[in-house]
Amino acid sequence: MILEKKLVFSLHTExxxxxxxxxxxxxxEHLYYGRRIDSEQPLEPLFKKSSLPLERSVAYDEEHLNFSLDSLCLEYSTYGKGDYRESALLFNIPGRGMVGDFVYREHRIIKGKPRSSANLPDSYGDNQECTTLVVVLYEKHTLLRLELTYTVFDKANVITRRASLINEGVEKVEIDRFASLQLDLPRSNYNLVTFDGSWGRERxxxxxxxxxxxxxxxxxxxxSSAQHNPALFLTEEGGDExxxxxxxxxxxxxxDHAQMVELSHRxxxxxxxGLNPAxxxxxxxxxxxxxxxEAILTFSHQGLNGASSNFHRFVNNHIVRGEWKNRERPILFNTWQATYFNFNDTTLLKLARSAAxxxxxxxxLDDGWFGTRDDETTSLGDWSTNTKKLPEGLALFSQRIHSMGLLFGIYCEPEMVSRKSHLFKEHPDWxxxxxxxNPxxxxxxxxxxxxxGDVRDYLFDTLSTLWRVAKVDYVKWGMSRTFSDLHSLNTSLPQSEFGHRYMLGLYALLQRFVDTFPNIIFEGSASGGGRYDLGMLCYMGQAMASDxxxxxxxxxxxxxxxxxxxLSVMANRVSESPNHLTLRRSSLESRFNVAAFGLLGYGLDLLRLSKKEREMVEKQIAYYKLHRQLFQYGEFFRIEPTGKNQTVWGVTNPNRDEMLVLLFQEHAMASPPEDILRIPFADPNQLYDVTVRLEFIDIRTFGTLINKFSPIKxxxxxxxxRLVSEKIALQNEVEFYTVGGDVLAYHGIRLNPQFAGEGFDEETRVMGDFSSRIYHIKGQPR
Structure with missing residues (x-):
């Protein structure tokens, strides 16, 4: 809901x-952003008071000697009229300079959300879900119009922002910085939360x-990068999840993006x-x-989990779109770690049968199926079947996969080309x-x-034909390197605009693909999680979190x-142990328990699994299917563990009468402390049954200690x-509770003791390094 009264604008969500x-x-002047208030009451107490002379500040003009832009919380700022903080808009008019002074001219309130005309991805909503405010400002001395657009999504508790600059008569305006959103806050007691890393340790x-x-x-x-994701949070001191x-x-x-957070001298x-001015x-x-x-903004007084829940609802309902919106996603098997480049159709069909x-x-089918691609040095751009590996061709191979009752997916890396490729030889200027x-x-x-355009047309025509003939159901869109040598050999292109124009070209190509193939599941993978952002999620409803x-x-x-x-966009994998990146060993059960929170996939060699491991995987998949709606679309919470050596996650349905909770122990210790499983979001008025997921424990976990019980040393x-472990495994502890939601929320369950060197029975929890459990919590009928 958006209200305007005496040029005071009130934007309300639920x-x-x-x-x-x-x-x-x-x-x-920005007045307030926070918990919902009654804007029909007097609002003058929120106005900045300017009754005293300014202390060495620059007054706006001679008619307002007590008024300085530098002391105001503003909606959008420019350079040169006394506001010395970071400016949202920096531009230069040749012969006139950088000073800009935009003032209000008019506004309009629109039901729903008009589509942007900028060929950029944007959120969407109908007349019942959102309302839009457009505020029009004019630069006082030039023919420049600035439009600030706000769209309020009531149920998601999200406000989206974007800005447009229209040149109505200046010969040329050189834009150097143009932020999508500015938010000024009057207090400074915040922590800045960011999500940073590198390849293999994103966010x-x-x-x-x-x-x-x-x-x-x-x-x-x-x-958008693995180094710094564009998302951030400001949390008040003392706040938590x-x-x-x-x-x-x-x-x-x-x-390229930039987020600037400034704490001023006041x-x-x-x-x-917005866009990175660098x-x-x-x-x-x-x-x-x-x-x-477009930028998105949310607020919650219920900590980081509250803000996350707002974002999650918004992404599921107003970013992800198409046939797979809010649909349960299939469990996949990816060939990469099972075969790398070394495979043929016989091996692949055996893997497919095992998967089914x-x-x-x-x-x-991951990398290696096209051109003469036997290693990473060749064939990107040559999107034709490698007939040495798939002699019957991709279409017939896909038919065989479909005949097993499986969907068929394929890896492509459309934005890239290898020097050793026919495409590079034919079009080195591309x-x-x-x-x-010498790039x-x-x-x-x-x-x-x-x-x-001819590059985009080639990619669209070539890949569209391939996907159509092969009846592809899923595309993994790879992008395995970052940019350098930013220059187009198209000499008519303004080279300083290249980076943004590349993104516009990419978005145009993606739009053509999703319009033509609405039933395909597109998954983004930029060396794993290097392009994990809302822009890509407008076209690809899921993305690899990391390699x-x-x-x-x-x-x-x-x-x-x-x-x-x-979680509904987060693609996860159960892969090999030792892990191929870290060489760390972990149990098959823990690999599943973590990967289950999101979109489940397997990426290990199914043909090398032991009989017991196959039984474990089969039970994992059955459990995931039983609870898939919760794992993919449940409301997710990060829970402060009772122990410093743990991670605890939870998902719940809207009624809070069914939940799944992960308890992960990072390292085992002697004389371990008592574990208490507390679920703060449990319904205090509900009675719950709590059970632990059935898991299998490898007997090798006990080493030679097993000989105290084994008749054979x-x-x-x-x-x-090793032979015994392939056929026999211990079941995890028996643990079942009936507990009131108030006890579960306010105190928690004292779990069975961990194995600590002496004593063992069916209730003992064996929790070594990198060990975990999933607890199913179900409300009893009222």
């Missing part, structure tokens, strides 16, 4: 209010108190998010319009490179110039990802021990 007004000078959460100055989180790599004021912000963009906070410059000529990517027998639903050539190379590959599938590392990666993104790591 639980939040966002207020700003037009000042006497025509500027937009690790970092939190630090705000300090004077400007903190910048950005990407200059051409993608369930309590305290929390602001969240994210950006619908997949290229103790005010300014947040800016790599962005745009010339706007008379009659042209430039629109920023286990209950897997989607078979994904790559991104400086005029003198930097990443993973033996080069980037195709998607600003060129790193080690369950211990995945705790941090998936938990960090869960702050801005829901087993040598540790010996052949006989």
């Amino acid at each position: 639980a939040t209010s966002y207020l700003f007004r037009v000042t006497e000078t025509g500027h937009l 690790h959460r970092h939190s630090a108190p705000l300090r004077s100055g400007t903190h910048i989180i950005d990407s200059k790599s051409g993608v 369930f309590n305290g004021d929390c602001y969240g912000c994210n950006l619908l963009y997949s290229g 103790g005010q906070v300014r947040l800016l998010t 790599t962005f410059h745009w010339n706007l000529y008379t009659g042209e319009k430039f629109t920023t990517p 027998d286990l209950g897997i639903e989607l078979f994904v 790559i991104i490179t400086l005029p003198e050539g 930097a190379v990443g993973r033996y590959q080069y980037i195709l110039d998607l600003t060129k 790193n599938t080690d369950p211990f590392d995945r705790l941090t990666i998936q938990e960090g990802s869960s702050y801005p993104y829901p 087993l040598r540790n790591e010996g052949a006989l021990q």
